[in-house]
Amino acid sequence: MSAYEPQVDSPFRAEPSVRDEAPQFVLPLVARIEKAAPPARTDALETAARAVLTILSDERSLGDGAWATAMRDWQDARIRKVVRRARGAEWRRAEALDGITVAGRAAEVRVYPPVPLDGWPKDLARLQVSGTDLEDPEPPAAPEPGTPVLWLSPEVTMSAGKAMAQAGHGAQLAWWDLTAADRAAWRDAGFPLAVRTAPASRWRALTLSGLPVVRDAGYTEIAPGSCTVVADHPALRGA
Numbered sequence: 001m002s003a004y005e006p007q008v009d010s011p012f013r014a015e016p017s018v019r020d021e022a023p024q025f026v027l028p029l030v031a032r033i034e035k036a037a038p039p040a041r042t043d044a045l046e047t048a049a050r051a052v053l054t055i056l057s058d059e060r061s062l063g064d065g066a067w068a069t070a071m072r073d074w075q076d077a078r079i080r081k082v083v084r085r086a087r088g089a090e091w092r093r094a095e096a097l098d099g100i101t102v103a104g105r106a107a108e109v110r111v112y113p114p115v116p117l118d119g120w121p122k123d124l125a126r127l128q129v130s131g132t133d134l135e136d137p138e139p140p141a142a143p144e145p146g147t148p149v150l151w152l153s154p155e156v157t158m159s160a161g162k163a164m165a166q167a168g169h170g171a172q173l174a175w176w177d178l179t180a181a182d183r184a185a186w187r188d189a190g191f192p193l194a195v196r197t198a199p200a201s202r203w204r205a206l207t208l209s210g211l212p213v214v215r216d217a218g219y220t221e222i223a224p225g226s227c228t229v230v231a232d233h234p235a236l237r238g239a
Helices: 041-057 068-076 089-095 160-177 180-188 200-207
Strands: 025-032 080-086 100-103 108-111 149-152 194-197 213-215 227-232
Touching (some): 025 041, 025 068, 025 089, 041 100, 041 108, 041 160, 041 180, 041 194, 080 089, 080 160, 160 213, 160 227, 200 227
Parallel strands (some): 149 194
Antiparallel strands (some): 025 108, 100 108, 149 227, 213 227
16 A cells, blocks of 8 residues: 555545445546547546546535535545547537536536436437547646646556546545645636656655555456556645
């Protein structure tokens, strides 16, 4: 285990926990991927992570907000996220459903309040999960100093859709660990962040640094317990 030890009922732990006894929900994310102009992979990953933070901090998700019950029920169980793709008329139908669209440099991701695992809205259920194999036209630049970074594992191969969900997990763990003041500052700044693959030489040190670590439950693509993301927010260093 890393120095960041998940609680016994961690939503990302592979082993069975009390979270499995609760009704299970999923947070849907839909990425706009047009055939003629798909977004760059890193842009899509960063936009998905910001979409998760945006819905977590939205007033409708808090207190007595319209989405608050669904958000609480989702966070009381396993924290599942599923990314699907849409284009053309599919995207227009997806945009008509209650949710939030977050734009990156070219990427667009719409996030929705959680739904039961078997209760997806029809216009989202028909969308494909596959087909999100995006590429970066050139290697992304180094993050600006002071920018929160979601470090992806150099040891795990993931589709873009899977990596988008994992980046969202990492952003959520960072959000949970921040103080109210640090959350507000991040939100007010527009949730600046970078998603990068960690250098192999730094990966072990990152996982042992005490920063939040995502260990995947193994529902899709990768083995249970795989360490996929380290959430490196400056406010959490040395916490």
